[in-house]
Structures are given as C-alpha cells and as structure tokens.
Amino acid sequence: MQDINEIAYFSEENSASTVIDRMKDAPNERLKEVMTSVILHLHAVIKETEPTMAEWEQAIGFLTATGQICDDKRQEWILLSDVLGISMLVDEINNRRATGATENTVLGPFHVQGVPHREMGDSISDDGKGEPMFVHGRVLDTNGDPVDGAMIDAWQASHDGFYDNQQPDVQPEHNLRGIFTTGPDGKYWYKAIKPAYYGIPNDGPVGQMLTGLGRSDVRPAHLHYIIGKEGYDLVTTHIFDGDDANLSTDPVFGVRASLINKFNHVDDPQRAKDLGMPNPFWEVETDFILNPAKGS
C-alpha cells in the first residue's frame, strides 16, 4: 500500500491548491493559466457562500437549463454573460482606446449580414412606421480629420421595440438596417425612425435570475453601429437616447456616458423641407472617432 501520508488529499483547507496541483503537466499552458484563476475563485465563492446541498443542486439545474434552452436562434449563455457584466468587461479589456476615440459597447444578438448598401440621405425605414428621425454626423480620426471611405453598418429596433428579424411577418426584411460609406468630408446622414426601449428575453433561466435579483430586463432605446475603415480599430457601438428612463438600469451594462446623446425634437417646417423630412421630426447628431489600428 502507498504511504498515504505523503499525498495531500483533498480537504476543505487545501481544496483549490489540490485541484490546481493536478494541472502541473498540462499540455495546454493557456488553459492551465485560465483554469488556475477559475478554480481559485470558484473555490472562494463556495467557501464564502457555503451552499447547502439543495442550493448546489439548484445551481447545477440552472447551469444545465441555461445550455439546454440554447438553439440556433437563442444563446442564453451569452445573455448570462451580458447580464453579469462579463461581455462588457471582456469587450473593454480588448478595446482599450486612446482618450477621445469612440468607445465600444455590446454587439447584441440582432446584427445580421447581407444588409443592403444605401445612399447617403436614404431612409432605412422601409415600412414608414414610427416617428421620423434624422440621423447624422461625421466619422473622424483622433486628429479631428474626416475619414474618407469609412463603412457605417447601422441597425435599430422599431417604434415598438422589435428588430426586423424578430418580426419576420410584420416588418420587411432589412427594415431599419443599412450600410453607408462616407465621402472625403467624413459625413453621414440618413432618415430613420425613433427607436423604442425593449426587453431582453426573460422567459428562461436568466430572466428568472433577474427577477430574483430585482433587476430590470429593459434596455434603453439606442441605435446600433459597426464602423470600419482599414487602418483603424473596428468600432462596435450604440448611440443611446439621453431621455430614456432606463439608461441607469440597462440589464447588459451597455451604457457608457460617452455614448449617450440627445434625441432632439425639431418643429421647423423650413428645416424639415431642406432635409426632406416631415415636420415635426427627431434629430440626433453624433461624430464617431476612430482609433488607429495597432501597427498602423
């Protein structure tokens, strides 16, 4: 029989170090590094919270259900990462920017590929529903110079808070989506409608958790953008409606102070006529500032 006293078997005191010690010959060095941190902190959570066996079973049930509700249209684990602030933290760590450049925020699950290119000044509202809004501004570099040929991929929810791909029988495909390209002046401008706030999926394990925590599931109204130009960091961001009451309770922590803007209500027949808008209308003006890519 082995000398059992020579081996440090698992105990409450040495639990994390016993598990970590087993990885000493890991072929995947990065996995070992990540799992060392995961194990240290997971064991700390258990020691701090001292779950009962019933609570442990409840946790296993929650984690299992969070995977099982996922399908090709629903990703509850990303939703969980979002509502715990993990998605934003990972995004921030990967997109630390020079002061002044437009900050990133969450991509969200409603971006799609294959959206039509539109001309500057076009409307992205194909069904004409909602209150008209004029959206414009410039794409600049960190010196304040215009960026020529920047691609702006824009998408947003409807006046009642749904994306076209959530309502295939109600909205035309690619409604409230468009890709634009800036000219030498860096300017962009298009017609849209004022988007509404909306709830994230709340009928699964994550929704139950938010209810138990007394947390809101309502995202404040926003416009989505991906802005790209060779030689600059890709920007994935939002413009938030500064008058939305849900800014401070965004369930996915997407709001940054720098991304909040005023949606102005304009009642000016002459300006409406000049812009080709009905009167009155909403207007938001935002400049996007691109960060030089690493190595550029």
Next chain:
Amino acid sequence: MQDINEIAYFSEENSASTVIDRMKDAPNERLKEVMTSVILHLHAVIKETEPTMAEWEQAIGFLTATGQICDDKRQEWILLSDVLGISMLVDEINNRRATGATENTVLGPFHVQGVPHREMGDSISDDGKGEPMFVHGRVLDTNGDPVDGAMIDAWQASHDGFYDNQQPDVQPEHNLRGIFTTGPDGKYWYKAIKPAYYGIPNDGPVGQMLTGLGRSDVRPAHLHYIIGKEGYDLVTTHIFDGDDANLSTDPVFGVRASLINKFNHVDDPQRAKDLGMPNPFWEVETDFILNPAKGS
C-alpha cells in the same frame, strides 16, 4: 436629458461594483448574497486572465455544450463540478464531522433506488464474475459502541470496472448491489468481488478539458456505501483499494486518507472454508463510525 455625470456607468475599473449595485433591491436576499460573491470572483477571473474575444467565445461554447450533452442518463455539469473539486468541497462544508467519525465522499452517478435487501453473509455478486472478496466490519457510534439496526446500502463496479446499470445487457439488474441491516453487535459481512478502477465519461466537454489539462480520467478502485440510522448523520462514502495506482490522481478528488484501506489477499483454505469463500480470496475490514445528528 438626465445628468449623466451623476450615474456610475460600467467601466473596467468599477465593473463588479456596478453589477452588484444593481441587486440592491433584490427580493431574494440569499440569491443576492450568492451572486455578489459570484460576480466579484468572476470579474476577478476576467481581469486576471484577460481573455481575447475568441477565448470568450470558446468559453461560451464550452458552457453551452456542457448543458446540451446532458440528458436523463448523463449529467455533464455534475461531472464538471466533480472534476473541479466543487462537489467535494460542498459535501465537506455540509458534513464537517467530529474527529473520528467516518468522512463523506462523493455519491457518484451510479447509485440506484429499489435495491434488494440481502441477509448478512449473502453474496452481492449475482453473476459470479471476478475475484472473490469478503467485506466486513462494524458500524459504531463515536463512543465505539455498536449501532443496532443501521442500514448499509452497498454498491460497486465489476471486475472490469462497470456498474450493472452501465451494462444492462451484460450484468443482471442489481448485480453487485445490496442493502444490509446490522444487528445488536453492529457487525456487517458479505461476499463480493474485487472491483476494478474505471474511467469517468471522457467523450464530452469535460473529457476534452481534462485532456487539455493533462489530467487523468481514471478513478481508483473503490466500494460505495450509504450508511443510515435515525439519530445519526447519513454517511455517503467509499472504501478505496490502498494498492490502486490511481489514488493520488482521482479525477473527482473523492479520496481521503481515512477512506483508504488494505484489500488483503488471503490464501488460507481453513479460513476460506469457515467463511464459505473459495480459496484464495480478497478481504477488507472496515468500521464505519456514525456522527450524532444535529439536535440528537
């Protein structure tokens, strides 16, 4: 527009406190307590490991797959909890015992209900396959007095490392399982076979992780027990084969020094005859010591 400077929006620096602050009105106080610890430590993991976006996607994929492979026969989340030492830690926290009482270890996934009661001295091997083993000892209280009427639920793997419910076409139902009840002397004794070591399921996400970490998936040979008597803590435990080479690498961290015992090889025709065993045979003798239940 709200005064955006009054609100602490999410940032890399304040990430965990921003998320925790959202739970201040949680109706479920215990969930709030647990999630506060979870969020603090999860954010610490992200800050320590700084995952790339691709690594975050890999983690989401792993967590999703771990739920999706679960069905009514397979529970990969419990397996993950086991191989990270979480199951053992939760068990230990819930079963801290007076010095001297038999320690708990993992239940494992192979326990079943509805096992037949057997008489002391019976064999639990219904197919006679494997090397014969005589298993005996006493159930005692912490004063060393015998416990009358203790129920001993025993189960084990076969000579080639499978439980009956893993091999329904090979082994008879309830092979190598039995429930015994002690008499006034607290003694138990039954005939079995020497169990083999075996691998935990390694064809799913957890198996892939163990491979990446250079960890063994082989559990050392052991006998399983649940021992119960009103007025005492229920004991869920193993007896480990002290000569098994896998004791120090048990993937689920079930081994405790106090649960390791000698499986003795006996070549003694007279003793074999007295016990009704073939010669030679294996023998293991273990006393189980029950802890008084709280409030008893």
